[in-house]
Amino acid sequence: MKHVVGFLGAGQMAQALARGFLAKDLVGVDQLLAGDPSPASRSAFTDATGARAIDDNLEVVREAEILVLAVKPQYLASAVESVRSVITENHLVLSIAAGVPLARLEELLGNDRRIVRIMPNTACLVGASASGYCLNATASDEDAATVGQLLESVGVAFRLPESLLDAVTGLSGSGPAYVYLLIEALADGGVRMGLPRDVALSLAAQTVRGAATMVQETGTHPGQLKDAVASPGGTTIEGLATLEAHGFRSALIEAVTAATERSRELANR
């Protein structure tokens, strides 16, 4: 593929995506650049990727073929307005801003621009992201293929109707944070029961990884995999009953719902 990829915003997500693309050799280091007014973000980007980060968004847009809008949703309008005059139909514009709909992006960029709204997550850094994306009417099937290739290089990706992008944000966009909480809490439980902290953390993280891999690689329903762990009258069923008594499932369902609703609210800012 090897298009020049420019990021507006050189923060955490730009760094994670850029490192993922580099690791999969989808871009070379000289085909990557980022624009950011923050010297700290620029040095972090260059440290993480070896690529250029400059305080000149116009130059980034002029050089880029694929432009990734990677600023916080509240800074998106001002970032785009400052470069709008140099964004052409030759650019494929990807926005990762949570909650910002294609209609708003078209207002900012013009509906004759090729625009894709994406929701990845930070695990793109390790090639294990989970993403959803949707295209505006001007973007082509070839653009969809390009975006699919980029996102699949750093994990799994689903092309979806835009109406589902907020739910993707609530589940997999925000989801790594829920799982970090789970891992931390499992480790705390282990420490409470006497395990050394480092051992507890390692066991907790590997347990989450192993269970996720079992779901992905066996294709077996998680309920069936859960049943296979829980022996009659054994230890697991005691743990499961305790989780049910504390509303574990409901807490996760409500977390995804709340984050999805917040993503919907961000559309109205």
Ligand SMILES: NC(=O)C1=CN([C@@H]2O[C@H](COP(=O)(O)OP(=O)(O)OC[C@H]3O[C@@H](n4cnc5c(N)ncnc54)[C@H](O)[C@@H]3O)[C@@H](O)[C@H]2O)C=CC1
């Ligand atoms: N952090 C996450 O897990 C995820 C974040 N997102 C979305 O990614 C976007 C970026 O989030 P993060 O990387 O976490 O934020 P961040 O705060 O780490 O990075 C944003 C960067 O944008 C820069 N910036 C601000 N105004 C700018 C401008 N006018 N031009 C160029 N750069 C400018 C800031 O200096 C900062 O370095 C957000 O819209 C967020 O909704 C999407 C998926 C996951």
Ligand SMILES: O=C(O)[C@@H]1CCC=N1
């Ligand atoms: O918390 C947020 O708003 C961003 C979007 C998805 C993950 N982090």
